[in-house]
Amino acid sequence: MADNGGAAGNGAAGNRAAGNRAAGNGPTGRAGSALDIRDLAAGYGNVAVLDNVTIAAAAGTITAVLGANGAGKTTLLRTISGSVRARAGQIEIDGMSLVRRAPEEIARAGVAHVPEGQGVITELTVEENLRLGLLLRPRRERAAAIADAYQRFGVLGDRRRQAAGTLSGGERQILVIARALLSAPRVLLLDEPSLGLAPKIVAQVMDLIARLRDESGLTVVLVEQNARSALEIADKGVVLNLGRVVAESDAAELAADVGLRRHYLGF
Ligand code: ATP
Numbered sequence: 305m306a307d308n309g310g311a312a313g314n315g316a317a318g319n320r321a322a323g324n325r326a327a328g329n330g331p332t333g334r335a336g337s338a339l340d341i342r343d344l345a346a347g348y349g350n351v352a353v354l355d356n357v358t359i360a361a362a363a364g365t366i367t368a369v370l371g372a373n374g375a376g377k378t379t380l381l382r383t384i385s386g387s388v389r390a391r392a393g394q395i396e397i398d399g400m401s402l403v404r405r406a407p408e409e410i411a412r413a414g415v416a417h418v419p420e421g422q423g424v425i426t427e428l429t430v431e432e433n434l435r436l437g438l439l440l441r442p443r444r445e446r447a448a449a450i451a452d453a454y455q456r457f458g459v460l461g462d463r464r465r466q467a468a469g470t471l472s473g474g475e476r477q478i479l480v481i482a483r484a485l486l487s488a489p490r491v492l493l494l495d496e497p498s499l500g501l502a503p504k505i506v507a508q509v510m511d512l513i514a515r516l517r518d519e520s521g522l523t524v525v526l527v528e529q530n531a532r533s534a535l536e537i538a539d540k541g542v543v544l545n546l547g548r549v550v551a552e553s554d555a556a557e558l559a560a561d562v563g564l565r566r567h568y569l570g571f
Contacts, residue, residue: 426469
């Protein structure tokens with residue numbers, strides 16, 4: 305990723321606008337949650353994956369969802385965005401139920417999902433990839449939204465006519481995040497954005513995610529194997545094990561819990 309790859313703007317990560325948080329709502333609070341998941345069950349065929357999962361993500365915060373391979377993290381994001389059906393429980397965004405809605409309706413309700421794997425269409429240019437993110441936006445807003453994306457993510461503007469397949473891993477990750485933001489979501493679901501990236505690039509991508517929260521008040525659910533990096537920017541951490549929540553607390557508290565870290569998070 306080039307040095308100008310991060311989000312532009314004056315506010316550094318950590319310069320968090322207090323107004324981004326729901327008033328009187330701590331990181332583990334429920335009142336005012338942008339995303340509220342209660343007693344959720346989901347799976348595939350005969351395989352039950354998620355069981356009784358309850359997570360509240362406060363508006364304008366980052367919730368890191370952590371846990372070993374197979375814990376159910378990806379399934380959780382797929383269930384929120386509607387590609388896996390909830391078998392029981394409730395998922396609400398700003399009080400509106402998402403359960404049994406089609407993926408497109410969930411996207412229109414303000415949820416953007418960036419799946420694992422930096423999935424760009426390699427033969428299309430950077431700009432053509434970005435335009436796919438505009439399908440839910442009214443036509444009159446599209447030109448300004450693209451211009452805004454280039455201003456925010458300078459590296460994409462520099463490479464707008466280049467095939468996306470020529471981008472580095474970090475640049476692809478920026479592209480898929482920028483594409484998701486073009487739908488103007490309130491809740492951004494990110495699946496393993498650090499996967500396959502060098503440590504320096506991971507730090508840049510995490511910094512970008514923190515800035516999206518701090519500057520835009522975005523609510524982020526961040527699934528990560530890289531628990532240490534995720535907890536550095538998260539407000540809250542949730543640990544899944546075999547489809548159940550085994551810990552949910554303030555990110556700093558979770559990072560300081562040596563037993564939990566060693567047992568579930570591998571650091
Ligand atoms: P990873 O980091 O390895 O992706 P994860 O925590 O994201 O792990 P999931 O991908 O949600 O976990 O997988 C949870 C369980 O669901 C695993 O046992 C997995 O084998 C199973 N699973 C995932 N996708 C399917 C599918 N399409 N059909 C059947 N089982 C699946």
